[in-house]
Amino acid sequence: xxxxTSLIIPIAFSMLAVRWMRQLLDLPTRLPRLNRLLxxxxxxxxxxxxxxxxxxxxxxxxxxxxxxxxxxxxxxLRCQDYRPARTMMLALAPFVAYSLIELLVAFxxxxxxKSYNEVFDTSQGFTIIWLVTFVLIARNQKKHLERxxxxxxxxxxxxxxxxxxxxxxxxxxxxRTATLTQQAQExxxxxxxxxxxxxxxxxxxxxxxxxxxxxxxxxxxQNPLNFVTNFSDVSAELVQExxxxxxxxxxxxxxxxxxxxxxxxxxxxxxxxxQRAASIVRGMLEHSRQSSGERQPTDVNTLADEYLRLAxxxxxxxxxxxxxxxxxxxxxxxxxxxxxxxxxxxVLLNLFTNAFYAVQKRQETAGxxxxxxxxxxxxxxxxxxxxxxxxxxxxxxxxEVRQKIFQPFFTTKPTGEGxxxxxxxxxxxVTKGHGGTLDVDSEVxxxxxxxxxLPS
Numbered sequence: 345x346x347x348x349t350s351l352i353i354p355i356a357f358s359m360l361a362v363r364w365m366r367q368l369l370d371l372p373t374r375l376p377r378l379n380r381l382l383x384x385x386x387x388x389x390x391x392x393x394x395x396x397x398x399x400x401x402x403x404x405x406x407x408x409x410x411x412x413x414x415x416x417x418x419x420x421l422r423c424q425d426y427r428p429a430r431t432m433m434l435a436l437a438p439f440v441a442y443s444l445i446e447l448l449v450a451f452x453x454x455x456x457x458k459s460y461n462e463v464f465d466t467s468q469g470f471t472i473i474w475l476v477t478f479v480l481i482a483r484n485q486k487k488h489l490e491r492x493x494x495x496x497x498x499x500x501x502x503x504x505x506x507x508x509x510x511x512x513x514x515x516x517x518x519x520r521t522a523t524l525t526q527q528a529q530e531x532x533x534x535x536x537x538x539x540x541x542x543x544x545x546x547x548x549x550x551x552x553x554x555x556x557x558x559x560x561x562x563x564x565x566q567n568p569l570n571f572v573t574n575f576s577d578v579s580a581e582l583v584q585e586x587x588x589x590x591x592x593x594x595x596x597x598x599x600x601x602x603x604x605x606x607x608x609x610x611x612x613x614x615x616x617x618x619q620r621a622a623s624i625v626r627g628m629l630e631h632s633r634q635s636s637g638e639r640q641p642t643d644v645n646t647l648a649d650e651y652l653r654l655a656x657x658x659x660x661x662x663x664x665x666x667x668x669x670x671x672x673x674x675x676x677x678x679x680x681x682x683x684x685x686x687x688x689x690x691v692l693l694n695l696f697t698n699a700f701y702a703v704q705k706r707q708e709t710a711g712x713x714x715x716x717x718x719x720x721x722x723x724x725x726x727x728x729x730x731x732x733x734x735x736x737x738x739x740x741x742x743x744e745v746r747q748k749i750f751q752p753f754f755t756t757k758p759t760g761e762g763x764x765x766x767x768x769x770x771x772x773x774v775t776k777g778h779g780g781t782l783d784v785d786s787e788v789x790x791x792x793x794x795x796x797x798l799p800s
Contacts, residue, residue, distance in 0.1 A: 351438045359411040365416065368486055369423050370431070371498055385415060413440045427489065428482040435478030439471040496655075506597050510590065513604055516582065520611055520653060524579065527611075527618050531572060532624045533578070567658030567693070568617035574661065579610040610796035620654075640684040644798075645674035645722055651689050652720055655696035661744040666704055668716035670742070675723040678730055681800055683778055688798075690783075695794050696720075699768070702738025702792060728800055729780075735793040741786040749784065774798070 362382045366372065371379040389408045413436060420436070451519055508579035586603045589595055652670065696718070701776035703716035722731040741749065750771040774782040778798055 349599065351392060354408045355386050358385045358389065358408075361412065364438075365419065365432075365529065368421070368482060369426060369429055371419070371423075374426070374668060375419070375422055378422065385412065410440070410443055413443065416766070428485045431478055431482040431485055432438070433474050436480065438474050442467055442471045457490075463683065464547070506595075510595070510600070513586075513600060514590070516604065517586065517603040517607070518604065520607060521583065524576070524611060524614065527614055531618050534618070537622075567654055567697075570661040571615070571617040571654075572614050575610040575613045579607055579614070582607045588656075639684055640683045641680040642665065642680050642683040642688065644683075644688075644732065645676070647685060647689055648672075648692055648720055648722060648724075648732060649674065651692040652696050652718075653699060655693055656718075659697065659700045660699055663704070665702075666707075666716075668700060668703055668718055671719040672721075673719075673721045674681065675721075678722045679726055681730055681798060683798065684773075687773045687777055691773050691796065692734075693768050694766040695796075697735035699734055699738065699792070699794075702740075703736050704738075704788070706738045724800075725797070729800060730798045732796040735789040740790050741784070741792055742788055742790040743796050746784060746786060750782070 362385050366379060369372070370376075388411055393407055414631070415439065417436060419435065420429045420433045426434070582603050586600060586607070589600055589603070592686075649672065656668065656670065676726070699718045700716075702716060707714050707716050715737075717737045719730075719733075719735045721735075722730050725731050749767050751768060771782050774780045774796055780796060780798040783795045784792065784794070
């Protein structure tokens with residue numbers, strides 16, 4: 345008799361099934377020893393194939409199939425904590441039960457198998473459909489679990505990245521804090537220098553009252569000092585909020601990045617206004633030495649816009665209820681001119697501050713219908729010179745007062761609110777320092793317009 349060739353297909357099927365099961369269940373990782381034993385799944389089949397020589401039996405393939413399914417079920421039981429393995433157990437259960445019943449019926453009653461052949465064929469078809477369906481489900485479960493694994497790995501990597509960024513952010517906060525401390529020390533140095541400047545101004549201008557001088561200097565540096573103080577307080581709150589966020593278990597990196605960005609912006613503002621306070625001190629020293637300083641290309645539009653907003657927010661820092669309409673027209677053709685930017689900025693700041701002061705005073709008496717308005721215009725006139733016009737709809741200046749406003753120490757403000765040095769120094773900076781003109785046009789209770797003309 346020939347060798348029973350019906351075993352060849354189950355042997356091949358078993359090898360393919362083992363290969364697919366290894367991929368589905370990750371057996372090299374989960375059960376490495378059992379995975380190596382599965383390399384010999386074909387051995388029992390070959391043994392049965394050899395033993396079947398000369399033996400005519402149609403049951404050997406069924407026996408071998410049951411053996412293979414038994415091995416598969418054993419492997420699945422070993423991996424039952426893995427969801428696709430449990431699904432495969434459910435997939436194989438009907439098919440194994442059917443094969444076992446068919447084997448028993450074929451062994452004990454072949455006539456019964458023939459009588460109910462159609463029933464067995466239908467049952468076999470059902471078990472195959474069941475098996476294929478749950479195999480597909482198991483594959484989908486494996487894909488889903490693989491996606492979850494990749495997402496977990498990504499989350500771990502993201503967590504490590506966030507930890508590295510947090511470390512860097514903490515270092516940056518320490519650096520910014522050190523910078524803030526240094527700026528505070530520089531500001532203290534500027535204040536010490538300011539005290540020395542007070543004595544020099546007393547001698548150069550022959551002031552009659554030390555109290556008026558101190559008030560005038562305080563008025564000049566009040567805006568940058570207010571900004572430094574305000575931004576320092578806000579920065580301290582931001583640092584505290586950042587420290588609290590870092591202590592939370594569910595830290596928000598976006599919030600931390602936003603806090604650091606705000607802190608950086610505040611520190612830049614502190615630096616800017618600290619430098620502004622220092623420039624005021626240098627400007628006083630230069631004025632006392634009758635020196636205009638070093639000229640450099642200066643963007644008039646940018647300078648005017650910067651000091652306009654500085655003056656407005658400086659006044660609002662003292663009176664938060666105050667609001668004003670600001671109208672600006674900056675001619676792009678103005679460009680840059682050779683000027684001492686710090687001195688020219690001081691002139692603009694003084695004019696803007698006076699304009700806001702005037703509209704505020706008129707608002708106190710004009711009633712609810714009055715809208716405080718300050719306008720700033722830059723342009724080149726017919727002669728090619730640069731004009732800067734500052735207009736307000738404030739209280740205005742009477743004719744008899746207008747003749748004196750550029751005299752040192754002359755002021756229309758109440759005692760303690762002005763020293764009369766602002767317009768005097770502004771006039772000297774524009775006319776003596778830059779070779780320009782400073783004119784005024786005003787009408788009582790209608791408004792005032794200052795016109796600065798600077799040669800190109």
